[in-house]
Structures are given as structure tokens and as C-alpha cells.
Amino acid sequence: MFNFDSERYLRIQKGALSLKDELDAAIDSMSEIKNIFFVGTGGAAILMYPAEYILKTYSTLPVFTEISSELMVMQHQHLNKHSLVIMPSLSGTTKETVAAAQFAREKGATTISLVGHADTPLAKLTDYTFVNFAKDDTSCESFYIQSYLIAFRLMYKRKEFPQYHQYIDEMKLLPDALLKVKEAAEQRASAFAQNHKRTSYHILSGAGVDWGQTYYYGMCILEEMQWIKTRPVHASDFFHGTLELVEKDTSLILLKGENRTRPLIERVERFAEHYSREVTVFDTKDYQLEGISEELRGLISPIVFASLLERVSCHLEAQRNHPLTTRRYYKKVPF
Secondary structure, eight states, rough: TTOHHHHHHHHHHHHTTEEEEEEEHHHHHHOOEEEEEEEESTHHHTTHHHHHHHHHHHHOOOOEEHHHHHHHHOTTTTTTTTEEEEEEEESSSSSSHHHHHHHHTTOOOEEEEESSSSSHHHHHHSSSEEEEOEEEHHHHHHHHHHHHHHHHHHHHHHOOOOHHHHHHHHHTTTHHHHHHHHHHHHHHHHHHHHHHTOEEEEEEEEOOOGGGHHIIIIIIIIIITOOEEEEEEETTTTGTGGGGGGGGTTTEEEEOOSEEEEEEHHHHHHHHHOSSSEEEEEEEEEGGOOOTOHHHHHHHHHHHHHHHHHHHHHHHHHHHHHOOOOOTTTSSSSO
């Protein structure tokens, strides 16, 4: 694969899975947890959306995903000593999330940080810290895996998730399966980048457990890392505004997963293909995922999309001669 280190990728994703026993021990030690908060800044918060969706689907445990800076000013009435607050930050230095960790502690909440480095401000503030080193091109899957392990264990502890042991065994197969997804997507990713190296605007759409990855890829990759204008829109909202922007040369990127919301994105697909010549559909059904059951496939599609879209990003970087690390403002100027 172009500009990709397979061994490093497997090491990082298996590193995320290796945290399972520590995560289990932490969660099992907690008592009187009455709600869950995923709290982060930018992409780190967005990557928690699938875990939130899974909890809402299978559990009666109230769950909230909040932006760090907003949480501190909104007077959230559910944040208290019975809350478990999960805070991802790859650097462990994101100032808003560090401040939110202190805020959550003052509210009496139990806090967990998911970081790439142990000796960081966020890691030092939380009750439990879990460390898995990653780089930007591997962090999505790592965060997804960790958040899924947490969600699955919480539901298992509440006797809401009888699939737990089966799904955990299947998750262990995921790193190798994802590497095969990347290999299978390589040619298509290259072709997409060649075709769209000068495209200045994309509409992205997804639904259900895949919505977070849709939003993330538009905002955090195409906008932040490639300076391409995007419009991420939930498939259910597409027909309440965004459809009027579609013309014959409008690029649409549709993420088509395998969960119960698949018909929502299929509706967008039917419309888009009728009115635009530039529709790209990434469908997780196109990838084998050996050893993973149909039921779990419906939940892990965001992880599959993250894996294959990294190949798109890598080829866009080369075709556009725009490194993914280049920034005009982020960490360059005060804001």
C-alpha cells in the first residue's frame, strides 16, 4: 500500500484491544454509575458518537456526548457524582478537555481519560487513565475500539448485552480484518483521489452508527487537513435543505453501513444518482471482515469506514500535493 506501515497499524490497533482487561477492571469496580458522558473537543468527541449510539440502542443507561467547552458553561443537570465521564484526547493536552476534566472532578464524577501519552495534563487529572500511542492516521480506529470495549462492558455489567463474549472474541479479529479492508480499498482510493484532486466541495452523508464518521471525515480530514469545503449532513436531514444544492457535477460521498438505518442512506443514494454524475458510495458490505458476524458488522461499520477512508486521505495528500499535517491556523495562531 502507498505510504503505509502495516506493522505499525496492527501494533496500534492491537494495543487498543490489549486495554480490555484494564478497562474491565475499572468499570467493574465502579458502583452507582447512573449515566455516562463522553466529553471531548473536535474530532475526539465526534469519534465517541458510535459508542453513544450503541448504548442508546441496547441500554437504558442514559448517555450524553458533549463538547468540552460547552459542558462547562451549560449547567448540565445530569452531571454529578453518579456520572462516569470518558474523555478522549490523543495528545492529552487539549486545553478545553483538560479544563473539563477538572470541572467533572469538581462535580464529583468518576473520570476516565483515553490518551496517547501517559505523562500529560489530562492523564494526571482523571481517576483512570488508559494509554495507547497512535498517530493521526491510526487514532480513529484506536479510539473507536476503546470506546466500544467500554460500552460493551457497561452493558454486560447491567445484563443488557448477552452478545458480549461473542462480540469481544470477534473484536480480536478486527485489526487484521481492517488491514485487509485497506488493501482491498487501495485501488479505489487512488482512483477517487485522482478524479477529485481539484474538487473544491463535497457533500457527505451517513446515518445511524455511521453518522459520526461521516461528520468527522468532512470536518476533521477534508476541511482541516486538506482545506476542502464540505457539507456533512445526516441522511434524514438531507431532504430538508441540502438536496437543493445538488447539481449534475456536485460530488456526494455516501457512507453506507449495514445497520438498521441503511435504508436512510439508500434513499439519499437513489436521489443523488438521479441528479448528480459524481456520486461515490462506500459500502461496508463490499468488504469481507472474515470471522465477524453479521450482527457485529452492523455496529463496527464506522471503524471500517475510518480504515478505508484513511487510504483516500493518503492518496488525496499526494495528488493534491497538500500534506495532511499542514495547517494555516490550528496550533499556529492564538484563538
